[in-house]
Amino acid sequence: MTIGVLWIPLVLLAATSYLLGRKRAVQAASTGVRLHSRPTYYGTYVALWCLLPAVGVAALWIALEPWVLTHLIVRDLPDSYRHLPPDRLGLVLNDVKNLATGAMVSGEPDAALRAAADHYRSLRSLGASAMVVACFSLALLGLFWSIRRVRADFRARNQVERVIRGFLILSATLAVFTTVGIVLSVLFEALRFFRAVPPWEFFFGLQWSPQMAIRADQVGSSGAFGMIPVFTGTMLISAIAMGLAVPVGLFSAIYLSEYASRAVRAVVKPLLEILAGVPTVVYGFFAALTVGPTIRHMGEWLGLEVASESALAAGLVMGIMIIPFISSLSDDVINAVPQDLRDGSLALGATRSETIRQVVLPAALPGIMGGVLLGVSRAIGETMIVVMAAGLSANLTMNPLQAVTTVTVQIVTLLVGDQEFDSPKTLAAFALGLVLFLVTLVLNVISLAVVRRYREQYE
Amino acid sequence: MTTVGEIRAANPRMTCRQVNVYYGDKHAIKNVSIDIGRNEVLAMIGPSGCGKSTFLRCLNRMNDTIEGCRVTGTITLDGQDIYDPDLDVVLLRAQVGMVFQKPNPFPKSIYDNIAYGPKIHGLARTRSELDQIVETSLQKAGLWDEVKDRLKHPGTGLSGGQQQRLCIARAIAVSPEVILMDEPCSALDPIATARIEDLIHELREQYTIVIVTHSMQQAARVSQRTAFFHMGDLIEVGPTDRIFTRPRHSLTEDYITGRFG
Ligand SMILES: Nc1ncnc2c1ncn2[C@@H]1O[C@H](COP(=O)(O)OP(=O)(O)OP(=O)(O)O)[C@@H](O)[C@H]1O
Ligand SMILES: [Mg+2]
Numbered sequence: 001m002t003i004g005v006l007w008i009p010l011v012l013l014a015a016t017s018y019l020l021g022r023k024r025a026v027q028a029a030s031t032g033v034r035l036h037s038r039p040t041y042y043g044t045y046v047a048l049w050c051l052l053p054a055v056g057v058a059a060l061w062i063a064l065e066p067w068v069l070t071h072l073i074v075r076d077l078p079d080s081y082r083h084l085p086p087d088r089l090g091l092v093l094n095d096v097k098n099l100a101t102g103a104m105v106s107g108e109p110d111a112a113l114r115a116a117a118d119h120y121r122s123l124r125s126l127g128a129s130a131m132v133v134a135c136f137s138l139a140l141l142g143l144f145w146s147i148r149r150v151r152a153d154f155r156a157r158n159q160v161e162r163v164i165r166g167f168l169i170l171s172a173t174l175a176v177f178t179t180v181g182i183v184l185s186v187l188f189e190a191l192r193f194f195r196a197v198p199p200w201e202f203f204f205g206l207q208w209s210p211q212m213a214i215r216a217d218q219v220g221s222s223g224a225f226g227m228i229p230v231f232t233g234t235m236l237i238s239a240i241a242m243g244l245a246v247p248v249g250l251f252s253a254i255y256l257s258e259y260a261s262r263a264v265r266a267v268v269k270p271l272l273e274i275l276a277g278v279p280t281v282v283y284g285f286f287a288a289l290t291v292g293p294t295i296r297h298m299g300e301w302l303g304l305e306v307a308s309e310s311a312l313a314a315g316l317v318m319g320i321m322i323i324p325f326i327s328s329l330s331d332d333v334i335n336a337v338p339q340d341l342r343d344g345s346l347a348l349g350a351t352r353s354e355t356i357r358q359v360v361l362p363a364a365l366p367g368i369m370g371g372v373l374l375g376v377s378r379a380i381g382e383t384m385i386v387v388m389a390a391g392l393s394a395n396l397t398m399n400p401l402q403a404v405t406t407v408t409v410q411i412v413t414l415l416v417g418d419q420e421f422d423s424p425k426t427l428a429a430f431a432l433g434l435v436l437f438l439v440t441l442v443l444n445v446i447s448l449a450v451v452r453r454y455r456e457q458y459e
Numbered sequence: 460m461t462t463v464g465e466i467r468a469a470n471p472r473m474t475c476r477q478v479n480v481y482y483g484d485k486h487a488i489k490n491v492s493i494d495i496g497r498n499e500v501l502a503m504i505g506p507s508g509c510g511k512s513t514f515l516r517c518l519n520r521m522n523d524t525i526e527g528c529r530v531t532g533t534i535t536l537d538g539q540d541i542y543d544p545d546l547d548v549v550l551l552r553a554q555v556g557m558v559f560q561k562p563n564p565f566p567k568s569i570y571d572n573i574a575y576g577p578k579i580h581g582l583a584r585t586r587s588e589l590d591q592i593v594e595t596s597l598q599k600a601g602l603w604d605e606v607k608d609r610l611k612h613p614g615t616g617l618s619g620g621q622q623q624r625l626c627i628a629r630a631i632a633v634s635p636e637v638i639l640m641d642e643p644c645s646a647l648d649p650i651a652t653a654r655i656e657d658l659i660h661e662l663r664e665q666y667t668i669v670i671v672t673h674s675m676q677q678a679a680r681v682s683q684r685t686a687f688f689h690m691g692d693l694i695e696v697g698p699t700d701r702i703f704t705r706p707r708h709s710l711t712e713d714y715i716t717g718r719f720g
Contacts, residue, residue: 262526340563344626347521348576348633349553358575363566 006058006132010139014051017143021046021150028152037157045156048163049146054139061131069127073120078112096120186437189430196424197225202431204228208394208405210414210425225428227435229396233311233404234436237386238379240315240400241322245375248319249326250368256327257334258356269331276324280384287317287389299401309391312400318385322375329374333367334360366451373447377440383408407432460489463708464697468496468684472637472667473518478532480513480522487513489691490532495637500659500668502678502699505688506714511671512560514688515639518669519555520548536637553580556630560642562622564614564629569606572614572625573597576633592632600628601658620651627658631666638662640670644677656681675715679703687711 022043029035035042070093074082081092092113099109099117109117150156194202205226252272256265292313299306306312337360345355361368383406391403392413414429471494480488488510495501495518503511513522520541522528534541541551553576564572573593576582583589593610597603602624606617614625623643630638640659644652659668659681672678678685678699685702687695687710695702695711706712 338563340559340561341565343521343524343557343559344563344565344629345575346524347519347552347557347559348579348629349549349551350576350579351549354579359565 006135010051010054010135013136013139013143014047017050017147018043018047020143021147024147024150025152025156028150031152033152035152036155037160041156041160042150042154044160046143046146046150048160049142050139051142052163053142054135057138058131058135061127061134065127069120069123072123073116076119077116081112100124183437186430186433189427190434192422193424193427193431196427201225202227202428206396208410210410210428223425225424225431227407227432229394230405230407230410230432231435232396232398233386233390233394234380234406234408236311236398236400236404237315237318237390237406238376240312241318241379241382242372242376244316244319245322245326245379246372249323249371249375250330252323253327253330253334254356254361257331258352258360269328272324272327275320276328278321280321280382281388283317283321284384284388287313287385291317292389295401304401306401307391307403309389309403310401311390311404314386314388314390315400317389318379318382321382321385322378325378326368326371326375329371330364330368333364333371336367337363369447369451373443376443380436380440381408383412387412407436411436460692460694462492462693463695463711464702466493466693466696468494468499470497471495472497473534473536475517475534476532478514478517478530478534480510480517480531481529482513482525483527487691488517491693493686493693493696495667495669496684497667498663498665499684500663500670500682502682502685503669503671503688504673504675504678504685504714505694507673508690509688510691511688512641515557515641515669515671518637518639519552519557521552521557523548553633554635555637555639556633556635558623558626558630558638558640558643560645562619562626562646564617564622564625566613566615568611569614569617569625570610572629573632576629580633582633596628596632597625599631599658599662600624601654602628618651620647620654623647623651623655624658627655627662631662635666637667637669640668642671642673645673652677675703687714689714 020043022039024046025035025037025039025042029039073093073096074089077092081089084092095109096113096116097120099113100121202225205224206228207224207226208229209224252268256269256272260268288309292308292310295310295313295316296306296308341359341363342355345359346352350358386406386409390405390409392405392409393403394405394410395402397404411429411432414426414432473495475494476492478488478491479486491514503515505511516522517530517534518541520530522530530542536551536554539546541555565575567575570593573596574583574589577589577592583592594603594607597606602621605621606612606625614622617625623646627638627640627643644655647655656677659670662668670678670681682699684696685699686693687702687706687708689710695706695708697707702711703715706715712718
């Protein structure tokens with residue numbers, strides 16, 4: 001019996017214990033005493049006691065098993081193996097495990113390895129059986145212990161709610177720890193990068209060409225890791241995108257929520273939301289094959305020099321992609337502004353547009369800011385459209401008609417393909433990631449502060 | 460159905476003739492005719508859902524904002540048909556102000572709440588004129604002493620009764636001729652209610668007031684004339700003291716003696 005199917009009887013047992021607990025509570029109440037909690041809480045309480053310790057032990061076993069088994073096997077291996085360097089020993093252990101499961105093995109196994117494999121196999125099955133026995137004994141123990149506590153005055157609801165709160169806290173900390181983990185790993189890799197490339201060169205350098213030669217005598221043996229051009233590219237494209245998306249999104253939200261009849265709204269709103277569902281690759285080739293050439297032709301016609309891959313094309317298409325985020329969110333918050341406020345303004349003789357500008361929009365501003373911020377983070381994080389429409393060349397320019405590149409695109413190109421994971425070239429990706437993270441963090445903090453100040457003023 | 464009592468007023472500011480209101484297919488106001496006299500307080504009473512708010516909203520065309528709402532008949536303000544297509548509804552609403560059941564101050568400062576209307580209609584040329592309008596409006600609404608030191612504070616931070624007086628001040632600030640009040644005290648405690656009733660007494664000297672109320676005592680205290688609505692019909696109109704002492708229609712009598720509604 002493998003651990004995988006263990007949960008079926010366990011769940012059945014928990015279900016039974018739920019029923020038992022509830023029944024016992026009902027019986028306790030039948031004598032005329034008032035139950036402290038509703039019977040389902042007693043059932044849940046017993047089921048939790050049946051399930052949680054057993055699951056805990058199983059989880060512990062799954063986490064510790066490989067380590068314990070390896071330790072035991074290594075102890076019994078002949079000395080010739082035991083004194084191998086760690087990486088060779090790892091290979092040997094792999095062989096042992098493969099032998100035990102009957103998979104392919106490198107080379108012809110000797111008697112010692114075969115013995116170890118048998119040992120491993122028996123240990124494993126022993127461990128599994130022990131775990132199953134432990135699990136079920138604990139489940140039964142929990143069941144009997146907790147069901148004896150079910151009495152009319154027992155506070156089952158409070159107990160169950162404590163467990164629920166524990167779960168909630170666990171989930172919350174899990175999310176926090178994941179974030180912290182990601183930040184720390186990015187941070188440490190970035191620090192390694194800064195050991196190879198001085199920080200000031202990275203933060204203030206105007207040159208970005210991350211070529212590191214493998215041999216010192218190769219051409220271009222020293223790369224340039226100045227993030228300014230890459231960062232300017234991100235800022236330029238995001239600014240173009242937001243310049244399109246904020247007004248268009250906001251105006252369409254105002255139209256939809258304040259002016260459109262119900263019929264128009266029913267058609268237009270879903271259409272706008274379809275835009276949000278288009279994969280970014282599709283936007284990418286729309287930008288590269290349609291918008292880019294169109295802009296170039298128009299530029300030629302006006303006598304302007306336009307690169308075939310331009311920041312403008314990528315930014316505009318990215319803006320189109322972001323419109324539905326802003327319009328949909330703003331539409332929701334504008335609709336959430338109480339009708340009372342509109343009526344109050346209209347009853348004073350304000351026109352519809354005065355009402356929108358001076359009463360509705362200020363009241364909806366925090367929510368609209370939220371939508372815009374979401375749009376900004378989408379713009380900064382967007383990669384595919386830029387790869388396809390804005391190119392890869394790290395030009396330091398504010399001219400939207402030239403090709404630029406962005407932080408995210410550079411991260412992708414640095415990490416795609418076979419790379420050594422300790423060359424400055426790959427580590428640079430982590431430094432860029434760190435900067436990106438800091439920028440979005442600062443943006444969030446700023447907008448929160450703006451919203452809070454606004455709230456303090458008006459609420 | 461004909462209305463019992465005298466629908467005419469000696470010196471009418473507004474006249475309503477054969478007014479019908481439909482919400483889609485629903486006939487919410489049926490053939491109502493009534494005058495609203497100058498410097499009088501007209502109270503509208505009746506069971507819930509009888510159409511008091513609907514009729515009140517006809518008087519400043521707030522029904523225009525409701526999708527599917529249709530109004531027929533004639534309503535005039537100082538002899539001018541307010542449903543005339545040439546009439547600017549924005550100007551009408553500046554002349555006929557409204558106070559709502561639930562206080563609805565804007566999420567702005569106390570000062571900006573009052574200054575909002577005058578700014579829109581260009582009533583003040585200078586900052587000091589605007590200050591003056593704000594001060595007199597708040598004084599008329601009996602709120603000045605309580606808020607004069609915190610005009611920059613948010614209007615939503617006031618108590619419910621203060622908020623309602625702020626809304627009255629806001630309506631006064633655009634110098635309307637008529638003020639419509641839809642259950643202005645229903646969210647307030649007795650003390651705040653008494654203050655607003657005092658206020659209505661004072662305002663009567665300058666304005667014409669129509670007030671919807673569920674409280675018979677309030678109608679008796681503040682109004683000179685009372686109109687009783689029932690299921691979209693205007694059942695009876697007359698001087699308030701007469702309506703409450705000698706109602707002529709049996710429905711009116713049932714309502715004011717508390718037998719239904
Ligand atoms: N926007 C609307 N759409 C459709 N029907 C409405 C609408 N507003 C009101 N009605 C209907 O019109 C009738 C009159 O409503 P109104 O709000 O005028 O009543 P009321 O006398 O003010 O009641 P209350 O004392 O409860 O405020 C009711 O039957 C109501 O259901
Ligand atoms: Mg009403």
